[in-house]
Amino acid sequence: MKRYLVIGLLFFILGFSTNSWAHEIRPAYLQIKQISENSYQVLWKVPRKGDMVISLQPIFSENFTLTEASERTMSADALVFHFNLEGSSRLPGSQLTINNLEKTMVDVLVNIEYLNGEKITLMLKPDQPQILLPGKTSKWGVAKTYSILGIEHILFGFDHLLFVLALLIISVGFKKLLKTVTAFTLAHSITLSFSVLGIANLPGPPVEAVIALSIVFLAMEIIKLEKGTPTLTSKKPWLVAFSFGLLHGFGFAGALSEIGLPQTEIPLALAFFNIGVELGQIIFVIVASGAMSLLAMKKDWSLHVKQIPAYAIGSIATFWTIERIVGFWF
Template sequence: MQLGTRTLLKVLTAVLLLQAAGSLWAHDTPIALLTLSERQQGLYNVEWTFSSALNLPPPTPVFPDHCQYDHPRLQCGETGLQGRLSLQQLGERYSAAVVQIHRLNAKSLTYTLTGANPAVSITPSGVLPWQQIMASYVPLGFEHIMLGVDHLLFVLGLMWLVGNTWMLIKTITAFTVAHSITLAAVTLGWVGVPEQPVNAAIALSIAIVAVEVLKARRGEPSLSARMPWVIAFGFGLLHGFGFAGALTDIGLPPENLPAALLFFNVGVELGQIGFVLAVLALLWSHRALQAQFPRWSETAAIYAVGTVGSFWFLSRLDLLMTI
């Protein structure tokens, strides 16, 4: 990017850093788990498992009309638990709720409900139409990237690093391909990586990109300045592990696994593309108005990004050591 147009990145950096300052662990995606265990034919035990930083109660379940609910008992008679199940106040309290139904003489069912899609139609097979999976998982992926200040700061660092539009397309594509690979690999069970070291390494990736940006500005030779897509791909693999951690926390219905994975990733990409386009639009606006900030402030902004990345890295490392 041209120096003059880069100035906007400083403003964006400041906003992201201030947002990050409000909640260093803003990546939390609070999930509630509703377990329905069949004790006798048509009689279920209802149990909530939830934790919320704000100590919010779980959403209120509304069961099919033929079921009678008197916590913790749910009586659905001979018809069994079939029909519409919805969770009220879901979006206001939790990102998502996973509903697990353990049946006596049939396989268990798992559904994921979100604020945008707080109801599900329970069927004996458990297979959901793709539209319903899309309505659940696209918003979850979008929410995850928009709340993931560390991912956004990394993408911002990449944008700072690249020299032109074509290189930006290559770099963002490399990042997307890489994190999609590891996201799929983890959620399909091909590889398993502990979450906390991954989070520490993601924080480190932000600090490294900040150092690379500084080196590039000084004109020092570096691989990342010539081929930023390489660094984007390498660290993209790492960020994919982070996305996978969130998706694993949410829970994936085995019957609908490929579609759920696909739509979660689509949500992540939509958020990422939206962020990149917003930054580009603002860059264009500043260029059009010839609005520039003092040159020193750019260096200060890069140092701030690197400092936040380093702070997160050390904090997460400390957390890792104390366990």
């Protein structure tokens, strides 16, 4: 019983300590576009939640001057800056530093477009806050960068992880679990692709609220199953996974739109972001399944104890649902 109480407590701590960044820690985004031999337009997006903005700033080599070109603006998840960058030498081979990056848990995605058509896509991390800018990025560089972004997105997307965990609990048996996870993967891959390619889209805030509500629904279904009342969800969890997975795909797309895509490599970046999401999901499923198997070895848990994970999941998701609905007006 102590084990389940600890699990429930951990769920509560996780939910209430991460509510400010309940979806995930999104990367900052730096876009640099060359407009003349020595001039560049710079777009700089820093993650925010409410009034809380991470203190980061791009620093270029001393022979470059960065000046703010217009008033900063707010998007749903970021503070947006527009700069002009002037230099007396070429940008390739110069040093880029993200000030204060080493003090955070945030990555920085960098996309650069030169007049000659060369493109750069790279990522800076807290343990690597500076880099010498190359002149061109290979397709492998794009694939690697967006795979890492996909893995980080799912592993720091606590609402998606909680949804997958609920699916694991309600999907009894390996065959049923495989069908359920496959259905969820297929569904969110479809809507992620449709949204990024402009075929279909949904507004972000309502999507995030319903994603949280989908977790509440699964928590209620788990409680019914533990009480011995089979439901359509417990019999065919793959059906629910596919239905809600379509919605989760729009959530992934919202994060990817905030991150940004290299315009000349959109299909490649999209494909490897999706692959990264699936790799992160597989890692989580393996770890969570292993932990659940160890707990299942003790078969004499009381009904109340068995229901603790479901109540913990439901409580966290309910909190997120209310928080996101309230966010519509504030």
